[in-house]
Amino acid sequence: xxxxxxxxxxxxxxxTEKNVQDAVAETGIDATVEKVTDIMEIAGYGVFGTPSxxxxxxxxxxxxxxxxxxxxxxxxx
Amino acid sequence: MAKGCxxxxxxxxxxxxxxxxxxGQLSNQAAVELTQEGFGKMFCLAGIxxxxxxxxxxxxxxxxxxxxxxxxxxxxxxxLDHAEIPIKNYLVLTxxxxxxxxxxxxxxxxxxxxxxxxxxxCE
Numbered sequence: 001x002x003x004x005x006x007x008x009x010x011x012x013x014x015x016t017e018k019n020v021q022d023a024v025a026e027t028g029i030d031a032t033v034e035k036v037t038d039i040m041e042i043a044g045y046g047v048f049g050t051p052s053x054x055x056x057x058x059x060x061x062x063x064x065x066x067x068x069x070x071x072x073x074x075x076x077x
Numbered sequence: 078m079a080k081g082c083x084x085x086x087x088x089x090x091x092x093x094x095x096x097x098x099x100x101g102q103l104s105n106q107a108a109v110e111l112t113q114e115g116f117g118k119m120f121c122l123a124g125i126x127x128x129x130x131x132x133x134x135x136x137x138x139x140x141x142x143x144x145x146x147x148x149x150x151x152x153x154x155x156x157l158d159h160a161e162i163p164i165k166n167y168l169v170l171t172x173x174x175x176x177x178x179x180x181x182x183x184x185x186x187x188x189x190x191x192x193x194x195x196x197x198x199c200e
Contacts, residue, residue, distance in 0.1 A: 046130070049088065057130075059131040
């Protein structure tokens with residue numbers, strides 16, 4: 001599984017990345033977590049804002065910090 | 078996409094039908110100018126209509142939004158309904174007393190009226 005956290009870098013982005021890392025660690029799912037900070041690459045996902053979370057190419061959340069439990073429901077499917 | 082880091086709270090997503098009539102183009106021009114003036118941020122309705130994941134998810138997750146249709150046919154509303162996106166604020170320009178025609182020489186007075194109406198409906 002490939003998880004991307006989109007965001008140039010700020011407390012919200014960092015918290016989102018942490019929640020993703022924690023969710024992956026707690027579920028034990030084999031996943032890579034990548035932080036995407038390049039504005040042009042982020043724009044390519046068509047998101048209105050950041051932070052955003054993309055799992056295996058599917059945009060799961062935009063402009064908010066998803067909770068760890070919310071992320072778990074996405075990666076355990 | 079926001080230029081700064083992270084979406085500021087209360088950022089209003091503006092979705093215009095941008096259709097092929099004076100009122101369609103009025104919706105577009107008002108959206109452009111409101112974005113330039115910092116009232117909100119115009120977003121791609123076409124991306125939502127094309128069912129592109131990032132666009133659809135963005136519209137579902139945004140906290141504040143206004144959809145602007147030029148006429149009562151309601152293409153913008155239909156696109157959002159089809160994508161199962163809740164419409165938070167909605168405006169039809171012909172209901173403001175602006176007649177629909179094919180004159181693309183938009184009047185400054187009409188643009189001002191539309192921008193004012195968008196701001197009012199978002200209050």
